[in-house]
Amino acid sequence: MLVQGLKISYLLLLMQLISLVVRGQERESPVTLQVEKRPIREVMDLIEGQTGLSFSYNTRLMDDQVPVSLHATGISLEAALDSLFSGRKIRFEVVERQIVLKRARHVKVDVEASLNETVPGNELVQFTISGFVKDSMNGELLIGATISIPGGMDGTISNEYGFYSLTLTKEVEQLRCSYVGYRQMVIPLRRMENRTIHFSMEKEVSALAEVVIYSGDQENMIRSSRSSEERIHPESVRKMPALFGEKDVIKSLAAIPGIKFFGDGSTIFFVRGGGRDQNMITIDEAPVYNPTHLLGFFSTVVPDAIKDVKIYKGDFPAHYGGRLSSLIDIRTKDGNMNRFGMDGSMGLLSSRLSLEGPIWREHISFFLSGRRSYITRPLQKFNARINDLHFSDLHLKINYQVNPNNRVFISIYRGIDNFEQQDTRELSSGINWQNSTSTLRWNHLFSDRLFSNLTLLGSRYDYYLNTNLENNDYWNSHIDNVSLKYDFTWFVRPDNTLRMGLLSGIHFHNPGNFYRGGEEFDPGLDLSAKRTREFAFYASEQFIISNQLSLRAGMRFTVWQNVGPATEYYIRSATGGDFPRDSLAISEYPPDKVYHQSLTPEPRFSIIYQPRKHHIFKMSYSRTSQFQYLITNSISPFTSLEVWLPSGPNVKPQLADQVTIGYTHRFDEPALSLEIEGYYKYMRNLIDYRDHARMLMNPLVEYELRFGNGKGYGLEMILHKDFGRLNGWISYTLSRAVSQVEEINGGRPYPAYSDRPHDISLYLSWSFHPRLTLTGNFIYMTGAPLTTPTGFYYFDNHQVPIYAERNNDRFPDYHRMDVALNWQLGRPGGKFQHELIFSVYNLYNRKNPVALHFNKIEDPEGNFVVPYDFFSNPELVPTQYYLYGTVPSLSYHFSF
Numbered sequence: 001m002l003v004q005g006l007k008i009s010y011l012l013l014l015m016q017l018i019s020l021v022v023r024g025q026e027r028e029s030p031v032t033l034q035v036e037k038r039p040i041r042e043v044m045d046l047i048e049g050q051t052g053l054s055f056s057y058n059t060r061l062m063d064d065q066v067p068v069s070l071h072a073t074g075i076s077l078e079a080a081l082d083s084l085f086s087g088r089k090i091r092f093e094v095v096e097r098q099i100v101l102k103r104a105r106h107v108k109v110d111v112e113a114s115l116n117e118t119v120p121g122n123e124l125v126q127f128t129i130s131g132f133v134k135d136s137m138n139g140e141l142l143i144g145a146t147i148s149i150p151g152g153m154d155g156t157i158s159n160e161y162g163f164y165s166l167t168l169t170k171e172v173e174q175l176r177c178s179y180v181g182y183r184q185m186v187i188p189l190r191r192m193e194n195r196t197i198h199f200s201m202e203k204e205v206s207a208l209a210e211v212v213i214y215s216g217d218q219e220n221m222i223r224s225s226r227s228s229e230e231r232i233h234p235e236s237v238r239k240m241p242a243l244f245g246e247k248d249v250i251k252s253l254a255a256i257p258g259i260k261f262f263g264d265g266s267t268i269f270f271v272r273g274g275g276r277d278q279n280m281i282t283i284d285e286a287p288v289y290n291p292t293h294l295l296g297f298f299s300t301v302v303p304d305a306i307k308d309v310k311i312y313k314g315d316f317p318a319h320y321g322g323r324l325s326s327l328i329d330i331r332t333k334d335g336n337m338n339r340f341g342m343d344g345s346m347g348l349l350s351s352r353l354s355l356e357g358p359i360w361r362e363h364i365s366f367f368l369s370g371r372r373s374y375i376t377r378p379l380q381k382f383n384a385r386i387n388d389l390h391f392s393d394l395h396l397k398i399n400y401q402v403n404p405n406n407r408v409f410i411s412i413y414r415g416i417d418n419f420e421q422q423d424t425r426e427l428s429s430g431i432n433w434q435n436s437t438s439t440l441r442w443n444h445l446f447s448d449r450l451f452s453n454l455t456l457l458g459s460r461y462d463y464y465l466n467t468n469l470e471n472n473d474y475w476n477s478h479i480d481n482v483s484l485k486y487d488f489t490w491f492v493r494p495d496n497t498l499r500m501g502l503l504s505g506i507h508f509h510n511p512g513n514f515y516r517g518g519e520e521f522d523p524g525l526d527l528s529a530k531r532t533r534e535f536a537f538y539a540s541e542q543f544i545i546s547n548q549l550s551l552r553a554g555m556r557f558t559v560w561q562n563v564g565p566a567t568e569y570y571i572r573s574a575t576g577g578d579f580p581r582d583s584l585a586i587s588e589y590p591p592d593k594v595y596h597q598s599l600t601p602e603p604r605f606s607i608i609y610q611p612r613k614h615h616i617f618k619m620s621y622s623r624t625s626q627f628q629y630l631i632t633n634s635i636s637p638f639t640s641l642e643v644w645l646p647s648g649p650n651v652k653p654q655l656a657d658q659v660t661i662g663y664t665h666r667f668d669e670p671a672l673s674l675e676i677e678g679y680y681k682y683m684r685n686l687i688d689y690r691d692h693a694r695m696l697m698n699p700l701v702e703y704e705l706r707f708g709n710g711k712g713y714g715l716e717m718i719l720h721k722d723f724g725r726l727n728g729w730i731s732y733t734l735s736r737a738v739s740q741v742e743e744i745n746g747g748r749p750y751p752a753y754s755d756r757p758h759d760i761s762l763y764l765s766w767s768f769h770p771r772l773t774l775t776g777n778f779i780y781m782t783g784a785p786l787t788t789p790t791g792f793y794y795f796d797n798h799q800v801p802i803y804a805e806r807n808n809d810r811f812p813d814y815h816r817m818d819v820a821l822n823w824q825l826g827r828p829g830g831k832f833q834h835e836l837i838f839s840v841y842n843l844y845n846r847k848n849p850v851a852l853h854f855n856k857i858e859d860p861e862g863n864f865v866v867p868y869d870f871f872s873n874p875e876l877v878p879t880q881y882y883l884y885g886t887v888p889s890l891s892y893h894f895s896f
Helices: 002-027 040-051 077-084 111-116 251-255 376-380
Strands: 030-039 054-056 067-076 090-095 098-103 127-135 146-148 155-157 163-168 174-178 185-188 199-201 229-232 259-261 269-271 279-283 286-288 306-312 326-332 341-346 350-360 364-373 386-403 406-422 428-445 450-468 473-493 496-516 519-521 530-544 549-563 566-571 584-589 594-612 615-626 628-632 642-646 654-666 672-689 705-721 726-741 758-769 772-781 791-795 798-802 814-824 833-841 849-854 878-882 887-895
Touching (some): 030 040, 030 077, 040 054, 155 163, 251 758, 286 428, 286 450, 350 386, 386 428, 473 642, 496 642, 672 726
Parallel strands (some): 279 326
Antiparallel strands (some): 030 067, 127 163, 146 155, 174 185, 341 887, 364 386, 386 406, 406 428, 428 450, 450 473, 473 496, 530 549, 549 594, 615 654, 654 672, 672 705, 705 726, 772 814, 791 798, 814 833, 849 878
């Protein structure tokens, strides 16, 4: 570690020396000009052409069309600028590759003094400007706003709680704040002293972004950009077509290159070759283990409750860990500090309502959002056996600003799914699952440069398989966790930000037990609960080396401990199939006994290089680890029989190393950009199942698992236009995902279930009338891999399939087109807003299969043909099942 630290320090010192040398060379560039009575802007353009520098100034500083004359032959840049701006009360300084023009004070300031920004006594004056960025209408804190000095390289980004801090050592005239979808705000500065400045941003109604994807502030990419990071604007999700009109933030992730969904009727997704359990979804930092409703048709997150959604596919921040492939960081609304408001919608399947407002104006606010489905009665007309089928969500958040230096948040989420059916007159059964999260956060300012956040969070997921509701017989599995996290952000200088923190957590895993009459039933199998502890320390630092280059380096250490009381089974020899009893070694561990421990270091590193305004290059490396894994009895999204288990003596933690290289080109046309990113990810200790594995009520379930390695690699491209009457994007992903497990497929590599080589996404939004917006999207993906029989044979009058390879076949390619028309009924800018949304899901009635079955068929002569008879070529005829064709819908949304 010491050697690595010295290498990084040496690299930073070398870069700074190079920067100083280049800066000195720029100031010595000779200027030769012979111009007479030409606009000053043209003369400045000629100087830019000779020196390679560019001018930066406020347009109100001068009239750049005023004619001037300049006669210079081989003179220094300083002398040329002195002559050009003589008598104009304009001073200048060279900052990296920019000539920054400012209004002159009462005395002339030469170039060296301007560069050093000294004061009497030759001592630097250091002062800090800090504060919060919020929405002027509702007081919502804005995440990721850019605060900068116009024409300079100094600047910063507001953090997850809207706080920013900017320390300066030179006099500045203005402070600027910009945020996507909001009007830019500029505040004059007249004193070099510590100040608190809060920005209250106004929404830019006419230029509100319709496209959901953006990767940072376009004017300050060095600070705000990050490899493999995307954000979704919640407002624009309402414009997108959706199944049955149910707006779904999680399903909107299909628009992002590198994220692949299972298909119709599913919120299961895969990221860059990873598994479905390698993605973490958090609501206000608390993890959600099953983010689905109606067996996967919809996600658990209510769109109206969301303030910000950030997606990490790589280059993970050091303060995040726990999953290999992705993090979906969802932040909910804080509640309006100024006035009461209401927001709601009614659709074909459900309705939702949100309330917010001040409890104590400017001090305490609340936000409450709920959703409830009403599909039981319509479905009963088709199936009278259904007793109940519904889902519901509830979000509650309390925001308390104690004083300028302290703020407290309380956030609670609960989601429920329930299905009951009548099997016989005396017997009914069903399934039920519940997600619960809670977060208590305390923001504290130790100083105007040191920000802290203390978070206590909890999460629970319960799954019930009700076999007899009348007798209260059921099978239950659940997972609980409680964690305490203390995070510090130190804004050292505008070019240096340090973040570090600690995490301590406990986890409880119940692999599943059966209950009769509400009492635990012992079938003679000891299904021991798993208890684990987690400790993590992390630190990361961002260096703005110049206005062209930034570097971010971090490290995370995670300790995972298995703790008693517990019963662990050890297999002396694993030869497959059922294990004889005498091959078992059983160990009992007392309470609080640490019987297994793992330590994983996770380095993270990234570089952003912007040689020109329109060109940005990115590179990153990150290592991630995962200590919890999902056991499921099917790859289908329409079963939620899931058990989460921890790594331990028999299951090693999963590890992944990922490298990304990217390029972004900003075109001259506003808001038009092209992003290209390539990645390579190598994964170790991946989990798969042996053939015919028994997953339910099996104390030896860990020995149904098989372990191996995998890799994912690909190229992602997206061209998007963020603003304007016509906006949208088109993206294409070329990727592969391969797994290799010694005891599966004969040890040969095979396509992972997430392997879909080609993925195309197109989204367009056209505001052809002030109140009418037409949106549409098209999605195409290569079919998902699946294992199909290569033949059949008969044994004891039973037909038995022959499986030769794992994932040897594919579903048909998936594609569909959706359209929606949003009709704004309220007056733009009015207090009461409401709209009708007409949408058509799967416009051209594509029948995308979700399941395939293989059977004997009847040929034209009336003979039943076995697909494989060992005497002719294989003939497999699948029967496919699809969920729905074209689905029209109508929904109504209102807010005031």
